[in-house]
Amino acid sequence: MMRGIRALAAATILAAASLAAAQDPQALPRMVATERAFAAATGEIGVRDAFLVFFADDAVRIEAGATGADTILHDAAENFRKQPLQTLPLEARLTWNPHTGQISSDGTLGWLTGPYVVTNLAESSVLGQGAYFSVWKRQDDGTFRVWLDEGVSLPEAWGDASEFVAADVPAGGTGGAAAETAAEAEAAVSAGGDAWHARWSDTVRVHRHQRMPIVGRSAAGAWADIVWPEVSFHAARVEVAASDDFAVAIGGYDAKTAGGSEHGTWVRVWARDARGLWRIVFETSKAAT
16 A cells, blocks of 8 residues: 555656646756856866855765775865865866766756866876766756766777767666655665666666776676676665656765775666666766775
8 A cells, every 4th residue: 555655646746847847948958058167167267166166055075985884975065165276377177068968857956977188288288088977956046056076087088979968768677666766776776786787777877987988788787797796885875856756876885806805986876767667877986096
């Protein structure tokens, strides 16, 4: 009976969310435009000040602990407040551009990813390159602000990043039920293995340090089988949109690799498919240093 009530409640929430989304059909383009404005601001006032302007008051930063279960969440802005003001004109510039992403049906919580480059302006040389990942929240005044900012370095430039294209609606995968909460879906994959792989969408995107972006369930599975024969995930927080069709989970992991033990941090984006089942559409992780 309880499951039936929850399923009915979920359907009611989704219907209400669709109505709310209709009030702002440009929520995703608005979020993308704000990301581009953020990137442009760093070129004018520097990384420190631009991040402080565009970060939400509740923005978080993930720090690896001694184990995955010891992962710590910090105030993301505090780290930038401690940094000195940058000298103008800037000596180096961080540039990035959104390539893909999606947003909840109520337009309140979304993710974006794309390539970034750090350039020495005096020498016109590349100091670093990689793939960024950001989670955006719509504020009470209707503007978007960054809730989480992560990234991985890449061995070469991300060359296939074209103009922005919305991520596919999740499809494929097995497991779960329409009445399942995002936290329950996350708990179901905590031991990794087949249960984890089964929840990936067919077009899941996986980012990992010093590896070009991995796209698709089969490619992600091949990577995971080689890199992490055994892994366990510990969720530190699961942030869910009010529409209950989109969620971001963050935490730490412990893994067995060919070279021994490894632990680090991860972020996972969940979205409901057409059947109302939670599917993983994006995942990024990095080992503790």
